[in-house]
Amino acid sequence: MDTSQPLVMTLPASPTREEVARLCAGLTAAPPGEVRCLVDAEAYGLAAVDALARLALTARRHGHRLTFDGAGPELTALLRLTGLDEVL
DSSP: OOTTSOEEEEEOSSOOHHHHHHHHHHHHHSOSSEEEEEEOTTOOSHHHHHHHHHHHHHHHHTTOEEEEEOOOHHHHHHHHHHTTTTTO
């Protein structure tokens, strides 16, 4: 991986456990660095919140600096409601 460019991954609108596991495996395998997660603007609900939390935890455990881009207003509001907006 070119360390000057961030690793870019995409979180789909309705992430399945398998998709989240695949994304987490990608983080585990990648050398520490910048990671940018593009969140589908239609992503909403507890599955999306769970996916973002799992990705953030995996990234921290493996020395990545993870940023999320593209979360829609509904997901942002849900993150605020759960208190995860400060963590993520």
